[in-house]
Amino acid sequence: MFKKEEIESYLKLAISLAEKGRGYTKTNPLVGCVIVKDKKIIATGYHKRYGDIHAEVAAIKKVKDKNLLKGASLFVTLEPCCHYGKTPPCTKAIIESGIKEVYCGIYDPNPIVNKKGVAILKENNIKVYVGFLEAEIKRQNEVYFKYVKEKKPFVIAKVAITLDGKMATLDGDSQWITDERLRKEANRLRCYCDAVLCGINTIIKDNPLLTCRVLKNKKIKKIILDPYLKIEKDFNIFKEDSVIIFYHKEEKRKIKELEKIGVELIRLELKDDFFDWQAILAKLYEKEIASLLIEGGAKTISSALKAKVVDKIFLFYAPKIMGKGLAFANGLHYNLKNLLKIKDFKINCFKEGFIFEGYPVYV
Amino acid sequence: MFKKEEIESYLKLAISLAEKGRGYTKTNPLVGCVIVKDKKIIATGYHKRYGDIHAEVAAIKKVKDKNLLKGASLFVTLEPCCHYGKTPPCTKAIIESGIKEVYCGIYDPNPIVNKKGVAILKENNIKVYVGFLEAEIKRQNEVYFKYVKEKKPFVIAKVAITLDGKMATLDGDSQWITDERLRKEANRLRCYCDAVLCGINTIIKDNPLLTCRVLKNKKIKKIILDPYLKIEKDFNIFKEDSVIIFYHKEEKRKIKELEKIGVELIRLELKDDFFDWQAILAKLYEKEIASLLIEGGAKTISSALKAKVVDKIFLFYAPKIMGKGLAFANGLHYNLKNLLKIKDFKINCFKEGFIFEGYPVYV
Numbered sequence: 001m002f003k004k005e006e007i008e009s010y011l012k013l014a015i016s017l018a019e020k021g022r023g024y025t026k027t028n029p030l031v032g033c034v035i036v037k038d039k040k041i042i043a044t045g046y047h048k049r050y051g052d053i054h055a056e057v058a059a060i061k062k063v064k065d066k067n068l069l070k071g072a073s074l075f076v077t078l079e080p081c082c083h084y085g086k087t088p089p090c091t092k093a094i095i096e097s098g099i100k101e102v103y104c105g106i107y108d109p110n111p112i113v114n115k116k117g118v119a120i121l122k123e124n125n126i127k128v129y130v131g132f133l134e135a136e137i138k139r140q141n142e143v144y145f146k147y148v149k150e151k152k153p154f155v156i157a158k159v160a161i162t163l164d165g166k167m168a169t170l171d172g173d174s175q176w177i178t179d180e181r182l183r184k185e186a187n188r189l190r191c192y193c194d195a196v197l198c199g200i201n202t203i204i205k206d207n208p209l210l211t212c213r214v215l216k217n218k219k220i221k222k223i224i225l226d227p228y229l230k231i232e233k234d235f236n237i238f239k240e241d242s243v244i245i246f247y248h249k250e251e252k253r254k255i256k257e258l259e260k261i262g263v264e265l266i267r268l269e270l271k272d273d274f275f276d277w278q279a280i281l282a283k284l285y286e287k288e289i290a291s292l293l294i295e296g297g298a299k300t301i302s303s304a305l306k307a308k309v310v311d312k313i314f315l316f317y318a319p320k321i322m323g324k325g326l327a328f329a330n331g332l333h334y335n336l337k338n339l340l341k342i343k344d345f346k347i348n349c350f351k352e353g354f355i356f357e358g359y360p361v362y363v
Numbered sequence: 364m365f366k367k368e369e370i371e372s373y374l375k376l377a378i379s380l381a382e383k384g385r386g387y388t389k390t391n392p393l394v395g396c397v398i399v400k401d402k403k404i405i406a407t408g409y410h411k412r413y414g415d416i417h418a419e420v421a422a423i424k425k426v427k428d429k430n431l432l433k434g435a436s437l438f439v440t441l442e443p444c445c446h447y448g449k450t451p452p453c454t455k456a457i458i459e460s461g462i463k464e465v466y467c468g469i470y471d472p473n474p475i476v477n478k479k480g481v482a483i484l485k486e487n488n489i490k491v492y493v494g495f496l497e498a499e500i501k502r503q504n505e506v507y508f509k510y511v512k513e514k515k516p517f518v519i520a521k522v523a524i525t526l527d528g529k530m531a532t533l534d535g536d537s538q539w540i541t542d543e544r545l546r547k548e549a550n551r552l553r554c555y556c557d558a559v560l561c562g563i564n565t566i567i568k569d570n571p572l573l574t575c576r577v578l579k580n581k582k583i584k585k586i587i588l589d590p591y592l593k594i595e596k597d598f599n600i601f602k603e604d605s606v607i608i609f610y611h612k613e614e615k616r617k618i619k620e621l622e623k624i625g626v627e628l629i630r631l632e633l634k635d636d637f638f639d640w641q642a643i644l645a646k647l648y649e650k651e652i653a654s655l656l657i658e659g660g661a662k663t664i665s666s667a668l669k670a671k672v673v674d675k676i677f678l679f680y681a682p683k684i685m686g687k688g689l690a691f692a693n694g695l696h697y698n699l700k701n702l703l704k705i706k707d708f709k710i711n712c713f714k715e716g717f718i719f720e721g722y723p724v725y726v
Contacts, residue, residue: 165528323695332686
């Protein structure tokens with residue numbers, strides 16, 4: 001057996017490889033793999049995109065001389081799968097390869113795999129060790145954990161604000177609070193998600209494209225909350241990728257018009273003039289959307305925070321002060337003893353501003 | 364002559380020594396000094412507190428065997444002084460010591476010393492080199508530069524806010540937005556200044572002590588803007604250290620009462636129901652206050668930013684969202700193209716929050 005530091009060092013490499021799949025794996029986890037023989041790395045692999053081969057198989061395939069695999073050690077961030085999905089089970093490939101031992105970061109939380117993958121390997125006389133860098137790997141796969149365990153998309157809220165928390169002027173002008181560099185990072189965040197969601201007011205005000213520009217060949221689903229179907233079919237949003245509209249009021253003519261250009265429409269009830277976020281998330285889960293990015297505006301983001309559905313929040317700060325303006329959390333109201341806390345926060349600094357990210361703690 | 368990297372490395376040590384005087388040097392600069400002989404550091408010194416010996420003399424004094432100083436090299440962040448102030452000139456001590464060469468970070472901006480200190484050393488056959496780590500040393504002495512060159516105190520504004528820029532609830536409750544750890548850092552910032560300023564509303568609302576707790580033996584002047592003399596003599600503010608009140612309305616009885624407990628009162632005219640900041644700063648310059656910290660409230664800070672007198676701003680962020688509340692820059696109003704930019708910003712992260720600091724760019 002390897003020493004803990006060696007195992008962690010191989011798994012750290014596997015984690016960084018796994019990261020390369022971010023934005024492409026949809027409902028699948030991010031997984032990285034390293035194969036070691038005689039203390040040398042003989043192959044690496046990661047899960048590149050949904051439907052593609054898994055990290056373990058990618059690494060095994062890279063070894064040309066199959067004899068090298070006999071007696072080798074495999075390091076993988078997540079428990080190998082043992083079921084036929086889009087591809088054959090990884091356990092099969094590992095067993096057939098002659099690999100003698102497997103180090104897994106964590107068990108797969110998916111009940112189809114959970115502990116079963118490890119059990120099959122053990123039954124086939126492969127030594128298996130589980131439980132390394134668990135916090136880091138779980139965080140890397142926070143989307144997958146939420147999706148698989150709670151059967152809901154992982155919800156991220158993102159706003160671009162000034163130092164004094166304003167996302168737009170009093171006239172609603174918000175283009176642009178942050179500069180190009182930070183907007184590129186915001187687009188990267190969008191690229192990492194399966195779907196992006198906006199309220200109809202933002203769509204009407206800014207007429208955005210809501211496309212992915214930073215990641216190549218990345219398509220995204222665009223979700224619009226439009227209770228009274230105020231949207232028009234010539235809006236920019238319909239130019240690329242597919243659109244889903246949540247609506248309430250039956251506007252037969254508008255519905256027909258939108259369906260004709262390929263828009264998917266989902267009718268939901270209204271509660272206090274807003275949709276029930278749990279109903280929205282249930283519908284998006286059905287559509288296999290694992291990660292959802294809420295981009296605005298103030299009303300939509302406030303309502304999502306109020307409904308306690310935001311799992312993670314990103315605040316893109318411009319190093320500027322606005323004074324009077326539209327505060328991003330305008331629709332919320334907490335007293336001093338019960339402010340909405342953001343835990344495990346991290347700050348990413350740029351010359352042009354900084355990005356705050358963290359996890360709301362609801363009480 | 365030493366190589367540039369060696370000079371910078373000695374001066375970096377001198378800068379870090381100089382930093383130890385922060386909070387105690389009043390109208391004097393922060394200065395650090397290192398003496399090197401045969402490539403070995405034989406002594407170090409820094410200016411500890413206003414009125415005390417200067418860095419160069421402190422270092423020279425530490426060398427017991429005075430023969431060691433002959434032919435030695437002296438590294439000092441700021442040009443040695445050449446005038447009799449609270450202490451004899453440093454140039455005299457250097458010349459008498461037998462030191463052969465002096466490396467200065469920057470020239471002293473004070474006209475009494477500027478380039479004259481260097482000239483005197485050169486006249487006495489000491490080699491002098493000037494101009495190393497200039498940006499860093501100027502920044503370390505930004506207070507001194509402002510005070511000496513512009514004959515005004517360096518003005519710092521500080522607020523504790525939530526992520527959405529709120530400094531108090533709608534009821535004015537602000538105790539506390541940030542937690543103890545960040546409040547300790549805020550107190551450290553106060554300790555670094557010569558005076559702290561608050562508007563009367565904050566004094567009435569919070570009845571603060573406004574004392575220095577983090578630095579030992581540090582006294583601070585407390586400045587209150589109280590146009591209509593609403594203050595009462597039993598407020599906490601009068602318990603420690605000295606208080607200066609700027610007022611407008613002649614309230615003979617109150618004035619007599621306050622003067623009796625040792626409060627200094629300065630009468631100023633009002634313009635649009637507020638004092639002229641330039642008049643306040645001129646008065647504080649007369650009182651030899653080199654650095655002024657404005658701590659609140661929203662009205663006072665907004666008016667100082669509006670008057671373009673804030674040189675540096677510190678935002679202490681709690682990782683929390685308030686929603687509706689009192690925004691710290693409430694009294695300001697910029698349009699999207701002309702937001703108040705903060706340049707050269709830095710972020711200091713703690714587990715309990717983060718501190719943003721930077722320099723407003725007025726247009």
